[in-house]
Amino acid sequence: MIETWNLLLGGFATAIQPANLMWAFIGCVLGTAIGVLPGIGPALTVAMLLPITAKVDPSGALIMLCGVYYGAAYGGSTTSILMNTPGESSSIMTALEGNTMAKHGRAGPALATAAIGSFIAGTIGVLLLTLFAPLVADFALKFGPAEFFSLMVLAFVTVSSVLGASMVRGLASLSLGLAIGLVGMDAIAGIPRYTGNVPEFIDGIEFVLVAVGLFAVGEALYNVLFEPKTDPGTRNKLSSIWMTRDDWKRSWPAWLRGTAIGFPFGSVPAGGAEIPTFLSYSTERKLSKHPKDFSSEGGKGAIEGVAGPEAANNANAAGALVPLLTLGIPTSATAAILIGAFQNYNIQPGPLLFQTSGPLVWGLIASLYIGNLMLLVLNLPLVGMWARLLTIPKPQLYAGILVFASIGVYGMRQSSFDLFLMYVIGVIGVIMRRFDFPVAPVIVGMILGPMSEKQLRNALSISQGDWLIFFKQPIACTFMVLTILVMFVPMILRKRGVRLSEDD
Amino acid sequence: MKIRFSVALRHAAVAVASVALASQGFALDNVKFMIGANPGGGFDQTGRNLGKAMVEAGVAKSVQYENKGGAGGTIGLAQFANASKGDPNAMIVTGAVMVGAIVQNKPPVTLANATPVARLFYEYNVFVVPANSPLKSMKDVLEMLKKDPGSVKWGGGSRGSVDHISVAMIAKDAGVDPSKINYVPFQGGGEASAAILGGHVTVGTSGYSEMQQFIKSGKMRALAVTSGSKLPGEPVPTLKEQGVNVEIGNWRGVYGAPGITEAQRKALADAVVAASKQKSWTDALASNDWFPAVLTGEEFAKFVDGEHKRIEESMKAVGMVK
Amino acid sequence: MLKHPVQLAIAIAFLALAAVFAIGASQLPSDGGYAGVGSSFVPWVVSAFLAIIGLLLAYQAVTTGFRSLDAGDAIGSADRRGALWVSAGILLMAALITRIGFVPGATILFVCAARGFGSVRPLRDIVIGAFISFPVFWLFTLVLDVNLPRLINDWL
Structure with missing residues (x-):
């Protein structure tokens, strides 16, 4: 422990050198900027910045690239909350409550809880990384296909909390998402499915495209069709920029729970950043003392529904550094490119990294603490400015949202086909909105469907067709038992006359 | 009308500029690399390292990259074949993975729609x-x-x-x-x-x-x-x-645009060969455990044909293609 | 006769989708090797799921209508002209972006969409639209080296 402490202090000595502080700052600013812009994710940005490794020393460059990686996780929430345009799959859950809050004049608190939650989760995440990285890495390796599949079953069941007022229509949305998720190349056998011989469909439909189509385009079209033009709406009435005492009280536990969910899932090798945000949202939805505030209940937006998923997202980003640094295993596209950056310096992340390049790694870890603080300082003053954006008159506001949505969708792979597809999905979004089909389950189905199919088939291949594998392995079995509890405990309680708050 | 005119004007301007620049001693002007994969993967690293080496070797004035990932690179290939017909400065990164994808999915546009330039490494x-x-x-x-x-x-x-x-x-x-x-x-x-x-x-x-x-x-x-x-x-x-009689490697190389002349093809191949002698390229080979295996011209074309047959046979053997 | 024809149409759309997925699934290989489940397994599950949902929705539509829904079938009050402007903006941008470049495309979208939402000052909107799309264009092309369609050169 003392040894770790000394090494970390050494790391801080590296990180607070003025040049390195500057690199961290540049990385944070750039990361926040690209997080705000939909369509260019951190993976692309880090890839484009890779050539810098030819000119800058390793500490500086890696500190900057990690700043981009972290900053993007911060900035992703901004467009979700303000424009209902999630730029990354991991900020989709944030859009649900965050945008509802913004529409009721509470963009400020939503942005603030996202920024502070990100800071707290990021810092705790880095702390856990500092102290327990090797232990966490060993645990993460226990996750194979069977464990992942069981985890996804749990995610599927808890997702019922985003299904909205009508169970049938919620499930209808989920089934639509599963159907869209099937389009494209089957990840196991490599056979194209439901592509209709359209080459653009072979890789499947990007979920950011569907999210932007359903959320932003669908809402703009719905708004122009059915909402009065003159009504300024509650959007313009900024009731408060800052979080109230009640907001703090409701955010705290959500931040901590989000962190607890996000960090471990970041460290498992095939997690993806979305699942912890789903689980965190469901948890907050189930535990909240204010279920009526949630957008699925027609409420004004629940702050814990922003605080939890955002914390989970950032803790997840810290967790993903565990297998990256200790095993050299990337758990996301961005992490894979970061490994490329290390390799450009002939440094191989992995089991030998701490021995071969100790000072560098500790400098990097120390810079993560500093970067987190920088991001908070950078983002909090922006909250007011961002929130004021919503006072723009409606025509220009929605036109701007549409421009941003199109830029994001087009920027992903420079295909105008995607823009047409975005429009079609937007029209479907209008119909869904008109008949009160919730849109979030579509995205959830799209993401979970293909992932769980892949893990199911790999797990069964490993067990040679034995379905009981999901109960024979301890971690998988734990998730399955948890799933059964989540499904049946409320039912039994209800039968016994115990009423849960959400059924009131 | 006006818009079309300006596009035509632009092409004319580019043509004039490239003639002018070519006379300044660059074998190639602004080389455009199509990379049929997302940033960070093997295709991407191959393209970017080669582009860097080409600039260093002084055979290209500048390099531009376009990433279009998916379906083993065949989506990028389709766009490349359509958009850069006859462009003497355009190249696409290819390899065993792309041949495998072509054999398996039988896309409408294949490597037959582009011009073989050179194999680089295994x-x-x-x-x-x-x-x-x-x-x-x-x-x-x-x-x-x-x-x-x-x-x-x-x-x-x-x-x-x-x-x-x-x-x-x-x-x-x-x-x-x-x-x-x-x-x-x-x-x-x-x-x-x-x-x-x-x-x-x-x-x-x-x-x-x-x-x-x-x-x-x-x-x-x-x-x-x-x-x-x-x-x-x-x-x-x-x-x-x-005692297992199997030898197999994952090769990568580059193709040029369809419809370029024999001389333009040779210019590309020469430029690639010159780049492959640069230090930054040999460093990239060493750090990635890539084994140089440069092969150009008709021999490379024959090699790819052979790969096609070999991969098809193996895929038939495991029942992946009928 | 029917009280909720549009709702029934939605239910039928789900059933049709289920049929499409079932037809697709029947053409996929079911051989899954050692796993026992192949490419067609999950498509069949999804198809069945869609069919059940379709039946439930159809039942609701022909009985009392979708449960807990306020909007009903009313489409009468819709501002179709506005929606046409917005749609035209998106579709024009999609159709023209590779020909006229990114910034003009985004500007057209901005102007049309603002018009749809009732803006009456198209000239000002052109300026704002260009003002929004220029920095983004520069960020993509000059900083990130992403190839966006351009009208003249690196700057436009």
């Missing part, structure tokens, strides 16, 4: 087991395979990849029906290495450079490499040295 795979595995050599694996093919779970990249084909070839060589192998595909090298380290699969295979660190740190045991002779400086025996 990359070899290694077969590994977790350190605590009872399997000590390829012989042990083959014994287990012959006894019960399903009990050997092979972990590697996607189906149809070099990883998968190499496993099929090993099974065939050992007299085991290749369609009976239990192959578990993972996406990306990271997921595969995690599954191997965690003991979720029996044997794993991936590019040597990806596995090297796990072998060096003792977390994995290397059983065999897929190259013809031992990799320089590495003690791992080849498959052939263990």
